[in-house]
Amino acid sequence: MAEQQQQPKHKRTISRYLQQSHERIFENNRKWVESKTRSDPEFFAKLSAGQSPEYLYIGCADSRVPANEIMGLDAGEVFVHRNIANMVPNTDLNVMSVINYAVRHLHVKHIVVCGHYTCGGVKAAMTPADLGILNPWLRGIRDVYRLHEAELDAIPDEKAKYDRLIELNVVESCRNIIKTAAVQQSYQDNQYPIVHGWVFDLKDGLLKDLKIDFEAMLEGIKKIYNLASSPDRRASTTD
Ligand SMILES: [Zn+2]
Missing domain, CATH: 4.10.220 (Light-harvesting Protein)
Incomplete structure (x- = not known):
């Protein structure tokens, strides 16, 4: 004292x-x-x-996007992973472990990637500046820009371009989830989980479903990323 x-x-x-x-x-x-x-x-x-949640939610760490609250779900109803800009990097042990556990052990029926407009992480990735330890993380978003460069460059309005990059970042996170063995194999055996891409709008609190065609996306990645057809795959627990 x-x-x-x-x-x-x-x-x-x-x-x-x-x-x-x-x-x-x-x-x-x-x-x-x-x-x-x-x-x-x-x-x-x-x-x-x-716990036996039906949903896995992967969202941004932004304090304005509380996962359970915006979905109207109670404790025990959704398995949650959050990071800056709702990324699903292929070598991130954290998010990969969450997906693996949710699919193989909790048997979730839906996996949702939820981005949000005015995402600071996406904004930072669009800013030409050295952000230290954030550089490699945000580079994943720059890669999304590069993948969709023609579409994004054709949008003259900066705000509209920013919004679209937020949506495309969600789409690419969904695609990375579909690349995992856990999701491909479970879907082949059980017809779930289904992967969804959403964007939360802070202006009105509404969720927008990007209506990702999960089946088409899965078909589209199979040529290169197929991990579901090897004959001895049932012994596999990898990703
Ligand atoms: Zn964010």
């Missing part, structure tokens, strides 16, 4: 604010537990019994 009093006033104010903003979460948590228990006394007993 004596030490705190010796601090300048502005430091004491910050320190008090930080303590309160941390404590607020625990207060919120207690209220949430009360409200859940009131509407369903078995809620936490069911949660602790295990």
Whole structure:
């Protein structure tokens, strides 16, 4: 206490604010537990019994896009992975492990990639600047631009071009999911999961379905990325 009093006033104010903003979460948590228990006394007993979500959601880490909330889903209903600009890099062990677990163990029926307009990650990738450790991550978005260069260059309006790159980045993330053995094999055996591409619009809160033709996309990648037809594939648990 004596030490705190010796601090300048502005430091004491910050320190008090930080303590309160941390404590607020625990207060919120207690209220949430009360409200859940009131509407369903078995809620936490069911949660602790295990999970069988129907959906895997891969979205941007942006704080304005809360996965469960925008889908109206409760705890236990969606398996969630988030990173900057909802990327699915082929060698990212994190997202690949999430997809593998969700498909092979949770048997999710739908995999959703959800981007959002005004995505800072996509904006940064369109900016010609050295962003340090973010460079290799954002390079994946620059690669999306390169793949769709003709279409994007033909859009004169910068805002429209930015929006379209956000959509195409979602499409390419979907394509990378479809390239995995887990998805190809599960779809061949079970007819699921289906991969969907969505974009969330912060202006009105609505989700836009990009209506990706999953079957056509799967057919399209098979020539080069087919991992579902080897005779001994059932022994395989790779990606
Ligand atoms: Zn974003």
